[in-house]
Amino acid sequence: MRVVVLGAGYAGLTLARRLESRLPDGVDLVVVDESDTHLVQHELHRVVRRPAVADAITVPLADVLSRATIHTSRVERLDRESRRIHLDDDTLEYDYAAICLGAETAFYDLSGVREYGLPLKRLDHARRLREDFLDTCDAGGRAVVGGAGLSGVQVAGELAALAADRDADVEVTVLERLESVAPAFPDAFQSAVRDALDDAGVTVHTGAQVxxxxxxxxxxxxxxxxxxxFVWTGGIRGSTALAGDRPVVRGDLRLDAHTFAIGDAAKVVDADGEAVPASAAAAIREARTVATNLDRLVRADRGHDGGDAGFDPRLESFRFDVPGWIVSVGEDAVAKVGPKVLRGSPARAMKATVGAGHLSSVGAITQAAELAREELGHGGR
Known part of the structure; x- marks a missing residue:
């Protein structure tokens, strides 16, 4: 029997590590990703300002996976009817699969935006953005960030801080088509994020349609x-392996009897009928539910625990419950924990703890310590 995890981001790596310890002996576990490293993507903006952070937020998969076979390849297409995965160098058949391929930047067919807007999804994006922005600092000019979701807010704050570090006369402008920054989040959080951007010297235009x-x-x-x-963080689309689609999954997170989809790769509606935001926190929690469900399905198929092979097990339903939200804005940060909204040193410390905590949870202890040291030691600088 073979279980395949497609993607090694937040959802995929969390799921794979749990399956390594839970699946019965003899079950083949395969992890497919086009990179041989895991990226802590919510800290990627830091690389624009401090390139050395890259070492702390990248984790070789071979260092944190022991049982799984790691296949470094790009997923081209998934044929769910035949349970066959078409890679750029091979074809894999599966008994069960989890699609954890994340999302790509959506450009919405806006003229010139794909050609001239710099995305921020990978390390090479961050490095290219840094080089481009340093030229802007030397020339004195403007950086425009399209989109004021959490990614847009973080990169705008980082650019403003980098300009301040270099004493450069640069204006950083954020454009958001909706009427508030961080529009998918609670009002108090939105207000604090807007204040932090204002204090960082970032010009914000809401209700501004690019x-x-x-x-x-x-x-x-x-x-x-x-x-x-020009940086573009204005939205996400599904993986090209899914033809740009982000399919809807509900409580048990299944697309069909043999295939799950979680993280940014899917539009998740939880067991209470609530739409789940695309976030690292959601992806990690979804992976935990899918690990339980895959283990139960595999054991049922194999007749473990004294049962009859082929019986239909009870599956867990996913309910999204996150204690709060956090975002960095250059040297500042904003955190919402329960009803409280925090800024400054307490929020920065929480932000560092979140990144280091994730790295620790996937077994990357050295990187966790390094990231905490970078964040807390620099105070955001």
């Missing part, structure tokens, strides 16, 4: 905003 871009300007609601650096 309609296109040229090599030197962004089109917004019939006017243009010149730029030297």
């Amino acid at each position: 309609t296109g871009a040229t090599p030197d300007a962004v089109a917004v609601d019939g006017r243009t905003i010149p730029y030297h650096t």
Whole structure:
């Protein structure tokens, strides 16, 4: 029997590690990812300002997976009917699979945005953005960030802080088509994030619909905003392996009897009928539920625990319950824990703890200590 985990991001690595210890002996566990490392993506913006952080937020999969076979390859297509995964160098058949491929940047067919907007999903994106923005600092100009979700807020804060570090006369502008920053989050959190951006010197335009871009300007609601650096964090789409789709999954997180989809790869509606936000916190929690469900399905198929092979086990239903939200804004941070909203040193310490905690949970103790040292030692600098 073979269980395949597609993707080794937050959801995929969490799931694979749990399956390593839970699946019965003799079950083949395969992890497929186009990279041989796990990336702590919610800290990627830090690399723009402090390139050395890259070492703390990348973890070789071979260091944290022991039982699983790691297949470094790109997933081209998934044929669920035949239970066959088409890779760029091979084909895998599966008994059960979990799609944890994450999401890609959505450009919405806006003229010029894909060509000129820099995404921030991978290490090479962060390095390219740093080089581009340092040129902007030298020239004196404007950086425009399209999108004020958490990714857009974090990269805008980091760019403003980098400009301040270099005493550069650069304006950082954020454009958000909705009426608030961090629009998917609670009002008190939104308000604190807006204040943090204001204090960082970031110019924010809400209700600003980007309609296109040229090599030197962004089109917004019939006017243009010149730029030297243009970053696009305006939305997500599904993996190309799913034709850009993010399929809907509900309580048990299954697409079909043999296939699960979790993390940013899917649109998750939990057991209470609530839409779950695309976030690292959600992906990790979903992976825990799927690990339980896959273990039960595999054991049922194999007739473990004295049961009859082929019986239909009871599956866990996923309910999203997160204690709060946190985002960094350059040297500042905003955290919402229960009803309280925090900024400054307490929020920065919590942000460092979240990243280090995740690394510890996947067995990357050295990187966890390094990230905590980078974050707390620099105070965000």
